[in-house]
Amino acid sequence: MADVINIGQNVNDGTGDDLRTAFTKVNQKFAELEALGGETNSGVNVGSTAPDAIGVFAGKTGTDLEFRKIKSANPAYLTVEVGPSGDIVLNNLNVQTPAFRNVQAQSGPTINATAPSYTLSFLGGNNITTESSGGNILINGQFELSQDPSPSLGGNLDMTNADIIGPGNITNITKLTVIGTDIVNPSTISNLDITNQLRVSAATTFSNNVTVSGSSNITLGTGSLIGNVTGDLTGNIIGGLGNDLNLNQYTITGQGSINVRTPNSGNPVETEGGFYMQTDDSNPSVAFRLITANNSESDAFVGIESHSLSTIDPGFGTGIEFSVGSGSLNSLKQLGSITGVYDDASNYSIEIKAYGPGLFYDAPAIAKFKGNNEIILGRGDPAIKIKDNRIESYGVSNSNLIFDADGAGYIDFYGIYQFPRSIGQAGQVLKVPTSGTVLEWGTGGGGATTTAITAITLTNPLRITTGTAHG
Secondary structure, eight states, X not given: OOXXXXXXXXXXXXXXXXXXXXXXXXXXXXXXXXXXXXXXXXXXXXXXXXTXXXXXXXXXXXXXXXXXXXXXXXXXXXXXXEOTTSOEEEEOTTOOXXXXXXXXXXXXXXXXXXXXXXXXXXXXXXXXXXXXXXXXXXXXXXXXXXXOSSOOOSSOOOOTTXXXXXXXXXXXXXXXXXXSEEEEOOSEEEEEEXXXXXXXXXXXXXXXXXEEOSSOEEEESSOOXXXXXXXXXXXXXXXXXXXXXXXXXXXXXSSSEEEEEOTTOOSOGGGSSEEEEEOOSSSOOOOOOOOOSSTTOOOOSOOOOOOOSSOOOTTEEEXXXXXEOSSSGGGOEEEEEEEEEEEETTEEEEEEEEOOTTOOTTSOOSEEEETTXXXXXXXXXXXXXXXXXXXXXXXXXXXXXXXXXXXXXXXXXXXXXXXXXXXXXXXXXXXXXXXXXXXXXXXSBTTBOXXXXXXXXXXXXXXXXXXXXXX
């Protein structure tokens, strides 16, 4: 602090310093200024040197120390202010954002802005391109499966009402669930669940089950359905089954008809040859129809076959059995059958059997029509055999052949004469009556020629010998 000279209140008022004291203070002040260097004083900038830093002290002119001012290049983003304590404050609260120095990618090291002129580039690759437009960086990508050599899904594929189209194959699918109407042609599918419609356009193999629910359809183009179908079949099977149809103890039911048409024919079976069956629930009926190439030609309509795994023994055959009943199957009554029988290597026959209480398929036939032109009528022994215009008693008992008219009737000859219903006396013969048509027993007359019998031989046929010609 300077030692000030006291000059008093007024001139020569005796209150100021004397001359000696006053000049002593002056000498002391010059000595202090000389010690400080006088006009040789200057400012020094400390810290970093150029070009990293710019000093605040600019220089000295005369006795003036000159300092640089601190200003903002753009006061909109950076302001220079004097704080409450006299400090110079650089306020950067208005710097434009975002401002960054480091950029971190998803992988790899951090990208640092190493120089004021550092440029951060956005480059493309793998079907991705970038461009600058109006201060923006646009990233464009060509994301198509055809451009990916090995595409795979990391989650569900949402088709958003679009289609998967070909050509090409969908292979190695564990399970395919289809909702709606779609066309699929996989080479191998383990399970296929469909809630609406499945259309297969080519050969397809399902190694497990195909389950169709709701109002769904399986439409086969030119392919085949190989395997079991469990459920209702409401459409048509066009083409061959390729194997036996096993109902597995189920029943074919429903309204409609079963039609089997001739090959390559588009006409209904009602107007052409073929098999036709129709059932009416209110009035059950079955119709079988066969139209041959020639109306005068007889042809078998239904072929019924039995096959033996070894040789065919006599008695082997096959036929049709007739039954009636009500309620359960246990109430059925077997009425009879028509059977074709292999008698032996030289003869076959058709047998008609009529059952009764305790009689079934192994009962003797009531009529047998043999291929050697024999007809056997009657069950058991004796029976009647008709062959070559002869009627005879047939069987091991050699019983008599009996002709008997039922009730009051007669045995008629050619519609003219009838046998009487009584037996005549010994020696009488049958003669034509003088009136009427019933033959009479008598000794002659009525135009008859009589003669004596000399012998009767009991042979088959009976031989009668007369003494004279009898006509």
